[in-house]
Structures are given as C-alpha cells and as structure tokens.
Amino acid sequence: MIKNYLKTAWRNILTKKSTSFINISGLAVGMAVALLIGLWINNELSFNKYNEHYDHVARVMQSKTISGTINTNENIPVPLAAELRTTYKNNFKNVVLASGTWNHILNSGDKQLLKTGSFMQPEAPELLSLHMIRGTRKGLNDPSSVLLAATTARALYGNVDPTGKMLKLDNKMPVKISGVYDDLPKNSSFNDLAFIAAWQLYYAADPNLKKADTDWGNNSYLLYVRLNDNADVNTVSSQIKDAKLHRVDQGSAKFKPVILLQPMSRWHLYAEYKNGVNTGGQITYIWLFGLIGVFVLLLACINFMNLSTARSEKRAREVGVRKAVGSLRSQLIMQFFTESIAVSLLSFLFAIVFAWLALPLFNEVAGKQINIPWGNPLFWLLCLSFSTFAGLLAGTYPALYLSSFNPVKVLKGAVKVGRFSKLPRQMLVVMQFAVSIILIIGTVIIFKQIHYSQNRAVGYNRNGLITIEVNSGTIHKQFEAFRNDLINSGAIVNITESSSSTTGIFGGVGGLKWSGKDPQMNDEFGMVGVNTSYGETVGWQLTQGRDFAASAADSSSVILNEAAVTYMGLKHPVGETIDWWGKKYQVAGVIKNMVMSSPYEPAKQTIFLMDTKPGxxxxxxxxxRLSANTAINKIQGIWKQYAPAEPLDFRFADQEYQKKFADEQKIGTLAGIFSVLAIFISCMGIFGMAIFVAEQRIKEIGVRKILGASTFNLWRMLSMDFVVLVVISLIIASPIAWYLMYNWVGRYVYHTELSWWIFAITGVGTIVITLLTVSYQSLKAAIMNPVKSLKAD
Structure with missing residues (x-):
C-alpha cells in the first residue's frame, strides 16, 4: 500500500511539472530560511555552553542609585573579592578578579603582536574551563606567567612548543609562558582572549592597583565566581547584596550599592538592565527571527495548500473513481499526505543545498561562524521530523478537502464547489502578503532609524580623525618631539592625548560639589582627561567661555558639555567653582554635547579636565590635503622612530562610530533578506494561482474575446482579483506593522518618525510586484487565439 502511495505521489509530481516546481522551490526556500534561522538561534542559545561549569559560573555586578535611577554594571572594587572569599566562602568554589580585555603588545624576539588579553587570578583557567594543549590549568599560579591561546602561540612560535619561553608584555613586563589553551569558541563571552596573564603581573606594574586593594570606591575591575554545586544563584545573590554597603563611608553609602550575581546563562541573551531590573537583550532578536522563520515557512506551506485545493476540480474524478472502487476516506487522506510529505522531503534536499550555498554570506552578515553539522545524527533527526511536520502542515487542508468529495456527484459531472469555495484560498493569500508587508515595513523602519541616528549631530568633526591606543609610556615621554615631527612631515594638522577615544568615555567621577547643588543629590559624571590641544584637534564647538590655555596654570580649569550644565542646573556656568574631593576647579567653557557613547541615547554629562598625563x-x-594612505604611511615612519617596539594600531573615528550601529545593521540586513524571500515565496504562490485561474477561465476568456473584449480589459479582469487581495493585505498589515514598529523605535530616546510614505511606498510596491507576477500569465491567456480557448478541455 505504501509503495502504491509513493508511486502515485511520484507520478503526480512528474505530470504536474509547473505546480510541482512552484511547490518544491517555494518550500525549499522557506525551509532554507527556517534552517538558517534555526542554526543561528541554536548558536545564540549555546553561547558559553562550552564551559564545563556553565550552570555554576556567574559574574558579580553592582547596582547604584544615582539621581533616582538605578544603574547596573559589572564594574566592582578589588576588596570585594576578598570579602566574598572570607565572609561568604561557603558559597563559592572559585573567586576570580580580572582586568578588562584590552590590546596589549606581545614581543618575542623580532616578532611583535598586538593582541587582546586580560590579567586574571590563578583560578581563572578552571573557572573558564580552558582546554589546555600545553601545560595545565594551574599555570597562572606562577606570578610572572602567561597563558597563550593556540592561534597566538602559533603566530609567535609556529609549531614549536612555547612553554617555558620568555616574552615581553607591553615592552616592560618579562613573562614566562606556562601553557597554551585552545581558542575559546566564537559564541563565547571570552572569545577575544588571545592571552591571559597572571594578576600579580598587573598588580606589580600598576601602582594604582595597590591603592585599589583597599579602596571600595574604585569600581574599575571585573569579578567572576563559580558557585558550589548545591548553591542557588538567587539565594547567594540575596545574601551578598549588602557586601559593599557595610564597608563604604557615609558619602558612598548614599548611592545605595547593591551587589548581585548574574548567571552565565544570562550574560549574552539577557545583558540589559533598566533601573535595576534585568529586562532582556539579545533574546528579543531570538524571538523576532524565530517568528520570521516560522512565518516564512508558513508562507511556503500556504502556497502548497492553495495550489492543491485550487486544482481540486482536476482531481475530483480521481477521487470519485477511487471512492467508487472502494477506497476509504482514510486511504485517500493517506495518499494526499504521502504526496505532501514527498514534496516536503524533496524540498528539504534542495533546502540543504540552498542553505549550504548561502551560509558563507549569512555568516558574514550575521557575524557568525556557523556550520551545518553534517555528522550530527540529532541534526538529521530534527530535520527529517521538521520536514515531515512541514509536509503534514502543508497537506492537512488539501487532504481533508479533496477526500471529502461525494463520488456520485463527481462522476455525474463537474464538481460544484460552491460560491464560497475560493474564500479559504483568498484568506491564505491575504495572510501571505500581510506577513510579507509587515516584514518589508519593519525592515524599512529599522534602516530609517539607523540613518536617523547616523546623521545625528555629534558635536565634533569625525572626518580625518584617527585614534591610536598606546600601550606603553614611550610616546608620552617624547610627546612634544613626536608631535613636532608629525606636523613638520605634513602628515597631520594636530595631535592630542586623551584618557578616552572620541567614541567612548572610559572614566567617571562623583561626589562633586558646586553652588546650588541639592545636598541629597548623588551625582555622576563622565570624565575625560585631555591636554591643551584636544579641543582644536577634535573640533569641538564652544558655546560659552574659552578653550584650555596652553599653560600649566590652566590645570585647575575644566570644560563642561551642555548636558553637564543642565544636569548641574547652572544658569551661568563659566567661572563656576567645582569642588572635587577638596580640590577646586573653575569652569573655563561650555561645549556642545559630543556624542561619544551610544548614538541612540542622550549625551552623558561630561567634564573635560586638563591633565599632564591624560591617558x-x-x-x-x-x-x-593628503590621501589617508599617504598620511598613514608618514605617521608609521615617524612612529617607528619613537616606538619601534610597539605596533601602530590606528582606527578612524568615523569607522569606529559606524560600529555602534553594527547590531541594528545586522538585524536590518537579515530582516531585509528574509523580507525579499517572503515576497518571492508569496509571488510564486500567486503566480501558480494565476496559472490555475487562467486555465479555469480559459473558455470564458475565449467567449469574451469573440464578443469584442480587448486584451487590456481581459488583463484587468484576470489581475484585479489578485490586486484586491493585496489591498486587503495592506489594510490588515499596516496597523499591525505600525504598532510593532512604534514600540520598537520607542526603545530609543532619539528615534525616527513612522512616516506615512513608508506605508504608501510599500503598498504601491507590493501592488506593482503582484501585477508583474500575474501579468505574464494574464496576458498569455488574454492574447490566446479564442478558437484554441474554446477547444480547451
């Protein structure tokens, strides 16, 4: 019986080539999209799962109440680590202090590498579950040691075992290589750890860290913990929440510091905190693309259902004969399900090929390293189950509908399907285009929001501005000579030193006093240390007062941005005195807000302070007047004279600024691709429907031509039904899209408007695409010789 079902299914696929092609290709595209999205979601959900202690690792975070708002971040004071190890030692197996992950110079012989790495305490390799290729996880017990990632070790030493060899870190710290570990996966929070150096090296090299050892107010470090196997993260988090509050002075206690743990399972997908509440993050995109995958696959299944039921009259006699010779309805249902599953499985084979071919481009757009797990039995089991389910989903309505025909009525003549028989198919077409229209509108608004933020006034001139992060004091010690040589070479017009790049604020201060300040106010400012040429170099825009003077006597002056003036409530800021922990500073000037952090948020209140060693x-x-390449080549030549042991790592400010839009651009690009595919699938379905309608009405078309109907009138008659369905889709989709995107742009303080023209252009574009899709078949039917039309079966 099964063999007969399969034979019949295969014959139907071969005899109805156009319908089969539309069904298989449409389902294949839908499945390929769903497969790619499924692989992407699996990659996101498996973030950090390489770690053996995934369920027991957490990072320590801190919430502070500032001006009535609770701010939560992962920056903590050094003495908190000792507090957790002693007072709360029964809860933890490992407590690991770490620095941030920054660029550092690795020198070995004549080789110099600029790699990102971190300083961590000895238990870090165990907490991170490093897979050691050379050495052991206890390598950091040596206070002068470093562990290298495999790619870093190969870059420095090739295939030679580097353990025991010496290298120099940042041109000043001799360290011994005590081990080599496998590079951590791309979908890991620590994927950029090219090396891990012993915490004691950091402690010995940075005099500020020695002060931080007992300073509960210096929140500049990271802390990771591994809980005991029987410890509950929420319970432990509630136990340690006041670990800092009990140790700080009255001034710091006003910020109400709360210590909390965030489990590793939430680092990636639930990274966002708003007013002290863990609100979400990347999980939003999981749901978004999961829904898109479901809808795109549903569109493909709708095509199958529509074309199968549309051709019901063609198969009515087959059903009648089968029933007349004794076939049960259940057998007919099984036959139609076999056909739909066969089409689905064939489609899946093509989908695998499509996904494999598209994967490199998909990885590039999504910023991933996803591969199809060819050798994973579970993957194939899921895919086959998924394909079977898609076949059942696509075949359910046709199977139940076709098997319900009355054999007596069918064999007497043409089956009368009733005046409302087209309604289910029309509803499905409306659903298809409604989903496609929502995706298109959403994509346009995402890119409009990105464009709106990109064109926001940033308060300085990014063009021709480059940033170099220096990792040693070599350039600073010779700054004036270095500056003069660069200017004399004609490569640059100005240079400055700063504690932050123009696209980030890396320092903050609080506890300032000024005239009129509310005694209950818990203030917080961004702080940027600069030298006298900073304003001239970046091109900031003064609105009041003056720039820094080229004099050491101006070291007690500060410049505020407009956000700081508003934050402080100053009516006449120039000349105002600010007390910063007993030292007096005078406001020399006010500048327009420089957008240095998120382009989607208001500029942070920031103080610019003249510093002899800014950062x-x-x-x-x-x-x-020079090309960028020419200028960079000249800079490199002079750089090698002053810092031969330090690689030149430069970044263009405009490119760094554009990186702030990377996530939104990825989402917009992927959504755009899926929108195009959704429209493609919908158009394939409507093309198949146009073929069927033209065949069904071919005699009517012949009669109308004989009676004088023009080709245009016939084209309009055949096309108008589809245009009406698309217009209904627009009416349904537009308010849904408006509601969804209104809530999405509402996440941003600076956001674009939902312009009417987006909906209008989408509507007109969809109608035009629909007309182009159906016009070929409509015109083909309209220009056919009416004699042939009337002879058609």
Whole structure:
C-alpha cells in the first residue's frame, strides 16, 4: 500500500511539472530560511555552553542609585573579592578578579603582536574551563606567567612548543609562558582572549592597583565566581547584596550599592538592565527571527495548500473513481499526505543545498561562524521530523478537502464547489502578503532609524580623525618631539592625548560639589582627561567661555558639555567653582554635547579636565590635503622612530562610530533578506494561482474575446482579483506593522518618525510586484487565439 502511495505521489509530481516546481522551490526556500534561522538561534542559545561549569559560573555586578535611577554594571572594587572569599566562602568554589580585555603588545624576539588579553587570578583557567594543549590549568599560579591561546602561540612560535619561553608584555613586563589553551569558541563571552596573564603581573606594574586593594570606591575591575554545586544563584545573590554597603563611608553609602550575581546563562541573551531590573537583550532578536522563520515557512506551506485545493476540480474524478472502487476516506487522506510529505522531503534536499550555498554570506552578515553539522545524527533527526511536520502542515487542508468529495456527484459531472469555495484560498493569500508587508515595513523602519541616528549631530568633526591606543609610556615621554615631527612631515594638522577615544568615555567621577547643588543629590559624571590641544584637534564647538590655555596654570580649569550644565542646573556656568574631593576647579567653557557613547541615547554629562598625563589615547587630525594612505604611511615612519617596539594600531573615528550601529545593521540586513524571500515565496504562490485561474477561465476568456473584449480589459479582469487581495493585505498589515514598529523605535530616546510614505511606498510596491507576477500569465491567456480557448478541455 505504501509503495502504491509513493508511486502515485511520484507520478503526480512528474505530470504536474509547473505546480510541482512552484511547490518544491517555494518550500525549499522557506525551509532554507527556517534552517538558517534555526542554526543561528541554536548558536545564540549555546553561547558559553562550552564551559564545563556553565550552570555554576556567574559574574558579580553592582547596582547604584544615582539621581533616582538605578544603574547596573559589572564594574566592582578589588576588596570585594576578598570579602566574598572570607565572609561568604561557603558559597563559592572559585573567586576570580580580572582586568578588562584590552590590546596589549606581545614581543618575542623580532616578532611583535598586538593582541587582546586580560590579567586574571590563578583560578581563572578552571573557572573558564580552558582546554589546555600545553601545560595545565594551574599555570597562572606562577606570578610572572602567561597563558597563550593556540592561534597566538602559533603566530609567535609556529609549531614549536612555547612553554617555558620568555616574552615581553607591553615592552616592560618579562613573562614566562606556562601553557597554551585552545581558542575559546566564537559564541563565547571570552572569545577575544588571545592571552591571559597572571594578576600579580598587573598588580606589580600598576601602582594604582595597590591603592585599589583597599579602596571600595574604585569600581574599575571585573569579578567572576563559580558557585558550589548545591548553591542557588538567587539565594547567594540575596545574601551578598549588602557586601559593599557595610564597608563604604557615609558619602558612598548614599548611592545605595547593591551587589548581585548574574548567571552565565544570562550574560549574552539577557545583558540589559533598566533601573535595576534585568529586562532582556539579545533574546528579543531570538524571538523576532524565530517568528520570521516560522512565518516564512508558513508562507511556503500556504502556497502548497492553495495550489492543491485550487486544482481540486482536476482531481475530483480521481477521487470519485477511487471512492467508487472502494477506497476509504482514510486511504485517500493517506495518499494526499504521502504526496505532501514527498514534496516536503524533496524540498528539504534542495533546502540543504540552498542553505549550504548561502551560509558563507549569512555568516558574514550575521557575524557568525556557523556550520551545518553534517555528522550530527540529532541534526538529521530534527530535520527529517521538521520536514515531515512541514509536509503534514502543508497537506492537512488539501487532504481533508479533496477526500471529502461525494463520488456520485463527481462522476455525474463537474464538481460544484460552491460560491464560497475560493474564500479559504483568498484568506491564505491575504495572510501571505500581510506577513510579507509587515516584514518589508519593519525592515524599512529599522534602516530609517539607523540613518536617523547616523546623521545625528555629534558635536565634533569625525572626518580625518584617527585614534591610536598606546600601550606603553614611550610616546608620552617624547610627546612634544613626536608631535613636532608629525606636523613638520605634513602628515597631520594636530595631535592630542586623551584618557578616552572620541567614541567612548572610559572614566567617571562623583561626589562633586558646586553652588546650588541639592545636598541629597548623588551625582555622576563622565570624565575625560585631555591636554591643551584636544579641543582644536577634535573640533569641538564652544558655546560659552574659552578653550584650555596652553599653560600649566590652566590645570585647575575644566570644560563642561551642555548636558553637564543642565544636569548641574547652572544658569551661568563659566567661572563656576567645582569642588572635587577638596580640590577646586573653575569652569573655563561650555561645549556642545559630543556624542561619544551610544548614538541612540542622550549625551552623558561630561567634564573635560586638563591633565599632564591624560591617558592611553592619541587623537590625530590628518592633513586633509593628503590621501589617508599617504598620511598613514608618514605617521608609521615617524612612529617607528619613537616606538619601534610597539605596533601602530590606528582606527578612524568615523569607522569606529559606524560600529555602534553594527547590531541594528545586522538585524536590518537579515530582516531585509528574509523580507525579499517572503515576497518571492508569496509571488510564486500567486503566480501558480494565476496559472490555475487562467486555465479555469480559459473558455470564458475565449467567449469574451469573440464578443469584442480587448486584451487590456481581459488583463484587468484576470489581475484585479489578485490586486484586491493585496489591498486587503495592506489594510490588515499596516496597523499591525505600525504598532510593532512604534514600540520598537520607542526603545530609543532619539528615534525616527513612522512616516506615512513608508506605508504608501510599500503598498504601491507590493501592488506593482503582484501585477508583474500575474501579468505574464494574464496576458498569455488574454492574447490566446479564442478558437484554441474554446477547444480547451
């Protein structure tokens, strides 16, 4: 019986080539989209799951109440680690302090590499579940040691075992390589750890860290913990919440610091905190693309259902004969299900090929390293189950509908399907286009929001501005000579030093006093240390007062941005005195807000302070008369003279700024691709329906032509039904799309408007695409010789 079902199914696929092609290709595209999205979702859900202690690792975070708002971040004070190890030691197996992950110089012989790495305490390899290729996880017990990732070790030493060899870190710290570990996966929070150096190296090299050892107010470090097997993260989090509050002075206690744990399972998908509440994050996109995958597959299944039921009259006699010779309805249902599952399985074979071919482009757009797990039996089991389910989903309505025909009525003549027989098919077409229209409108608004934010005034001139992060004090010690040589070379017009790049604020201060400040106010400012040429170099825009003077006497002056003036409630800021922990500073000027952090949020209240050693960033304005390559080559030549042991790592400010839109651009690009595919699938379905309608009405068309109907009138008659369905889809989809995207753009303080023209252009575009899709078949039927039309079966 099964063999007979399969034979019949195969014959139907071969005899109805156009319908089969539309069904198989449409389902294949839908399945390929669903497969790619499924692989992407699996990659996201498996983030950090490489870790053996995944369920017991957490990062320590801190919430503080500032001006009535609870801010939560992962920056903590050093003494908190000792507090957790002693007072709360029964809850933890490992407590690991770490620095941030930054660029550092690795020197070995004549090789120099600039790699991102971190300083961590000895238990880090165990907490991170490092897979050691050389050495053991106890390698960091040596206070002068470093562990290298496999790719870093190969870059420095090739295939030679590097353990026991010496290298220099940041041109000043001699370290011994005590082990090599496998690179951590791309879908890991630590994927950029090219090396891990011993915490004691950091402690010995940075005098500020020695002060931080007992400073509960210096929140500049990271802390990770591994809980005991029987410990509950929420219970432990509630136990340690006041671990800092009990240790700080009255001034710091006003910020109401709360210590909490965030389990590793929530680091990636639930990274966002708003007013102290863990609100979500990347999980939003999991749901979004999961729904898109379901809807795109549903569109393909709708095509199958529509074309199968549309051709019901063609198969009515077959059903009648089968029933007349004794076939049960259950057998007919089984036959139709076999056909739909066969089409689905064939479609899946093509879908695998499509997904494999599209995967490199998909990885590039999504920023992933996803592969099809060819050798995983579970993957194939899921795929086959998925394909079977898709076949059942697509075949349910046709199977029940076709098997319900009365054999007596069918064999007497044409089956009368009733005036409302087209209604289910029309509803499915409306659903198809409604989903496609929502996707298109959503994509347009995402890119409109990105464009709106990209064109926001940033308060300085990004063009021709480059940033260099320096990892040693070599350039600072010779800054004036270095500056003069660069200017004399004609490569640049100005250069400055700063504690932050122009696209980030890496320092903050609080506890300031000024005239009129509310005594109950818990203040917080961004702080950027600069030298006297900073304003001229970046091109900031003064609105009041003056720039920094080129004099050491101006070291007690500060410049505020407009957000800081508003935050402080100053009516006449220039000349205002600010008390920062007993030292007096005078406001020299006010600048327009520089957008240095998120382009979607208001500029942070920021103080610019003149400092004799501002920090680790050089900001350079290259000569606009030279090409960027020429200017960079000249800078590199002079750089090698002053810092031969330090690689030149430069970044263009405009490119760094564009990176802030990377997530939204990825989402928009992927949504755009899926929208195009959704429209493609919908158009394939409507093309198949147009073929069927033209065949069904071919005699009517012949009669109308004989009676004088023009080709245009016939084209309009055949096309109008589909246009009406698309218009109904627009009416349904537009308010849904407006509601969804209104809530989406509402997440951003600076957001675009939902312009009417987006909906209008989408509507007109969809109607035009529909007309182009059905016009070929409509015109083909309209220009056919009426004699042939009347002879058609």
């Amino acid at each position: 680790n960033f050089l900001i350079i304005r290259i000569n606009p």
